[in-house]
Amino acid sequence: MSAAPPTAIVIGASAGAVQALSDLLPRLPADYPLPILIVVHVPAAPSGLTTLFSAKCAVAVVEPDDKEAIAPGTVYFAPPGYHLLVEHGLTVALSADEPVLFSRPSIDVLFESAADSLGAGVLAIVLTGANEDGSRGARAIEQAGGRVLVEEPSTAYAAAMPSAALARCSAARALSLDAIAEHLLSVGSR
Amino acid sequence: MDAAVNEAPAEPVEDIEIQLLLEALYLRYHYDFRHYARASIKRRLRQARDQLGFDTFSAMQEQLLHSDEMVGRLLDYLTVQVSEMFRDPSYFRALREKVLPHLRTYPSLKIWIAGCSHGEEVYSFAIMLLEEGLLDRTLIYATDINPEALEIARSGVYPLDRIALFTRNHQQAGGKTSLADYYTTAYGRAVFDKKLRAQVVFSDHSLVSDEVFTECQLVSCRNVMIYFDRPLQDRAVGLFRDSLTRRGFLGLGSKETLRFSSHVEAFTDFVREEKIYQRSER
Ligand SMILES: C[S@@+](CC[C@H](N)C(=O)[O-])C[C@H]1O[C@@H](n2cnc3c(N)ncnc32)[C@H](O)[C@@H]1O
Numbered sequence: 001m002s003a004a005p006p007t008a009i010v011i012g013a014s015a016g017a018v019q020a021l022s023d024l025l026p027r028l029p030a031d032y033p034l035p036i037l038i039v040v041h042v043p044a045a046p047s048g049l050t051t052l053f054s055a056k057c058a059v060a061v062v063e064p065d066d067k068e069a070i071a072p073g074t075v076y077f078a079p080p081g082y083h084l085l086v087e088h089g090l091t092v093a094l095s096a097d098e099p100v101l102f103s104r105p106s107i108d109v110l111f112e113s114a115a116d117s118l119g120a121g122v123l124a125i126v127l128t129g130a131n132e133d134g135s136r137g138a139r140a141i142e143q144a145g146g147r148v149l150v151e152e153p154s155t156a157y158a159a160a161m162p163s164a165a166l167a168r169c170s171a172a173r174a175l176s177l178d179a180i181a182e183h184l185l186s187v188g189s190r
Numbered sequence: 191m192d193a194a195v196n197e198a199p200a201e202p203v204e205d206i207e208i209q210l211l212l213e214a215l216y217l218r219y220h221y222d223f224r225h226y227a228r229a230s231i232k233r234r235l236r237q238a239r240d241q242l243g244f245d246t247f248s249a250m251q252e253q254l255l256h257s258d259e260m261v262g263r264l265l266d267y268l269t270v271q272v273s274e275m276f277r278d279p280s281y282f283r284a285l286r287e288k289v290l291p292h293l294r295t296y297p298s299l300k301i302w303i304a305g306c307s308h309g310e311e312v313y314s315f316a317i318m319l320l321e322e323g324l325l326d327r328t329l330i331y332a333t334d335i336n337p338e339a340l341e342i343a344r345s346g347v348y349p350l351d352r353i354a355l356f357t358r359n360h361q362q363a364g365g366k367t368s369l370a371d372y373y374t375t376a377y378g379r380a381v382f383d384k385k386l387r388a389q390v391v392f393s394d395h396s397l398v399s400d401e402v403f404t405e406c407q408l409v410s411c412r413n414v415m416i417y418f419d420r421p422l423q424d425r426a427v428g429l430f431r432d433s434l435t436r437r438g439f440l441g442l443g444s445k446e447t448l449r450f451s452s453h454v455e456a457f458t459d460f461v462r463e464e465k466i467y468q469r470s471e472r
Contacts, residue, residue, distance in 0.1 A: 065447040066416045067423070079445050082416075085229040094445050095230040096272050096413045113229040 005187050006147070007121035008070065008086065009034055010114045012107030012137070014041040014129025016157025018049075021127070022056065023177045024184065025075060030058040032073045032188050037086065037114070039078045039105045041133070047080045064092040078105035085113035101133050111137020120145030123187060125180060126172075127151045129161025135168040148172040149180055207247035208235060214251045219261050221335070222398045223268055225422040231268065238267035262338070269336045270417065273310040274352070275369075276359035277412070278444050282318060283364045284464040289439050290322055293407055299328040300406035302433065304397060304426075305414030306332040309343025310356075313372075314363075315410070316386040321366045325389060331404060333395035344392050346382035353380050397426040402433045409434060412443040420450065427453045434469040441466045 013020055017040045025036075036059075040049060053061045053075065060074040070076065070090045078084035079094065083105050087093040093113070100106035107126075111134060114122045124141045126134045128151055138148045150166050152174045153159035166172055175183065208231075212224045223231060235247065242263065244250045254260045276282050293299055306312050312332045319325040334340050348356075353369070360369045373380040395403065397414065409430045415423045430440050431453050440448075440457060442465040448454045457467040 063445075065445050065449070066443075067420060067447075067450050082445055083230070085227075085233075087227060087229045093227045093229045094416050095227075095233075095270070096416065096443075097230065097234065097270050098272060109233065112233065116232060117229060 004120070006034060006123040007118055008090070008114065009036045009123045009125065009184070009187075010086075010110055010141075011036060011038045011125045011127065012040075012111065012129070012134040012161070013038070013127035014107075014131055014133065014158065014161055016128035017041070018052070019128075019157060020151065020177060021053065024181050025053055025059070025061075026056045027181050028057065028059045028073075028184065028188070030073065032059050034188055035070045035072055035074055035076065035090075037070070037076045037078075037084060037092075037110060039084060039107045039110045041103050041105075041107075041129070041131075042080050047077065049077045053077075064094075066092065066094040068092045078110065080105070083109040085109060086117050087113075088117045090118075101131060103131075103133055107134035108137040112140045115140040115144040115146060118144075118146070122146035124148045125150070126162050126165040128156040128158045130158040131161055132164035134161055135164040138165045138172065139168045142169045142171055149183060150174045151180065152176050204232075204247065207251070208232060211235070211247045211251045211254070214255055215261070215264065218255055220399070221261070221265065221268075222396070225398070225419045226268075226417050227419050230417060234267045234270070238264060265336055266338070269334075269339070271307050271336065271339050273307040273413075274359060275310045275356035276314045276363040276365075277310065278464075279359045279362035279364075281363075281412075281441065281444065281464045281466075282314060282359075283362070284461045284466055285441065286318055286322065286364050288461055289408065289441075289466065290318075290324065292437075292439075294322075294324065296407060297327065299324065299408075300331065300404055301328060301408045301410070302331045302333070302404065302406045304333055304395070304409060304411040304430075306334050306343055306392075307336075307339050308348075309339075309346060309392075310348075311410065311412065312343060312390060312392075313346060313382050313386055314360075316390065317360070317365070317369075317372055318363070320386065325386075328389055330390045331406070332390055332392045335394065335396045335398075337394065340392050340394065344387070346384075346387060348380050348382070350375060350378050350380050397429060398422060402429050404433060405435055406433055406438065407435050408439045408441070410441040412441065413446070414443075415446055416443065423450075424452045427451045431456045431469065436469065436471065438469045439466060440469070 085093040460468040
């Protein structure tokens with residue numbers, strides 16, 4: 001286990017995302033002390049993710065506006081059609097840049113910006129998905145001293161995305177969703 | 191080596207290089223990107239570095255200072271030209287249904303589209319105003335800092351494969367006619383009707399360094415200020431405030447807000463969910 005607790009958690013998920021996130025997010029208590037930024041590949045606006053998860057979760061769930069301050073105990077879903085980036089000073093920066101690997105929002109873009117602005121303070125989680133988005137970004141987080149957890153590909157709804165992340169990140173750990181949930185709770189309880 | 195140098199909480203070399211590169215761009219060519227939001231500008235600069243075949247930003251900077259042809263290419267990376275006609279159709283629907291009834295009462299209208307990119311937003315306004323019978327008494331100022339983008343905007347020519355999306359958006363935005371009425375096709379491209387830009391003035395204007403140049407009833411500045419840092423956003427909103435007439439309107443991108451602006455007091459929500467604001471009484 002690394003010594004310092006993370007300052008922020010970033011999560012990427014694609015095919016099968018709703019189910020996987022439904023296993024994780026509702027377990028977090030309302031006073032969860034860390035912010036969680038999430039990119040899910042969704043086809044179009046409105047995504048409905050905030051409505052869906054607000055109803056299931058104790059933590060606050062929002063789709064942020066540009067330059068919104070990132071607060072503890074809050075889940076931020078990337079708005080459809082925008083990349084979600086973390087800016088120095090822990091604020092949200094959105095961008096309408098071209099899609100990356102056909103996706104906007106892109107997991108790589110979120111992860112790489114988090115690596116840049118938070119360095120070792122990032123815990124990244126790559127969940128189910130049928131592409132390879134997130135693997136570059138996870139590698140950047142690892143290189144910046146952050147930690148990477150990956151949903152165990154053999155039990156994931158779609159194995160490609162977690163497998164790609166594992167292939168690029170030598171220190172990443174593959175865990176079941178249950179173990180990931182426990183980990184989230186434990187880093188939040190220090 | 192001096193130990194003190196080693197122990198200082200060093201700013202990453204890349205960040206220093208980026209700062210120097212932007213400074214060089216400003217000093218040499220007067221394009222000022224020094225206060226753009228760092229996270230996304232860094233991403234695009236890395237893209238430029240890799241695709242233009244440089245190992246470091248310092249090497250790029252050297253080229254930029256000593257040869258003129260780098261600046262245009264760099265500008266294309268630094269200014270994001272992503273747009274579509276009637277982008278966020280509900281925004282245009284709200285303008286049509288809630289803002290135009292107010293603007294209708296003016297004998298003549300001025301509209302400023304700031305950061306107009308390739309002109310998709312400009313033609314969307316022109317078509318909407320034409321459909322509402324307002325185009326011939328409206329003057330549209332369409333501004334941007336990218337000269338190539340302005341040139342494309344002026345030409346009104348778009349790849350044919352974008353038309354399906356534009357058409358869908360136009361319908362969802364409450365379009366009263368068929369989009370096909372406004373363009374002809376040739377060689378795989380759609381050429382928009384000249385009459386749509388008879389009332390448009392395209393010009394080079396930077397929200398970072400230029401001043402207010404007109405008084406207008408409506409400013410539309412969408413997905414431009416997301417690329418600015420907070421103080422720069424304040425500068426731009428200040429320009430909009432100063433150019434808007436009493437009770438004039440300001441429309442922003444769907445995820446942009448005046449909530450964090452130092453000028454928030456100068457505006458009231460008009461259509462909250464579409465980020466359309468109204469200049470308060472002054
Ligand atoms: C993502 S496009 C937005 C296009 C359109 N408004 C829309 O929402 O679809 C951003 C535009 O802002 C322009 N821009 C960037 N910096 C600017 C500045 N300082 N002043 C004016 N325009 C700027 C870019 O050149 C680009 O055309």
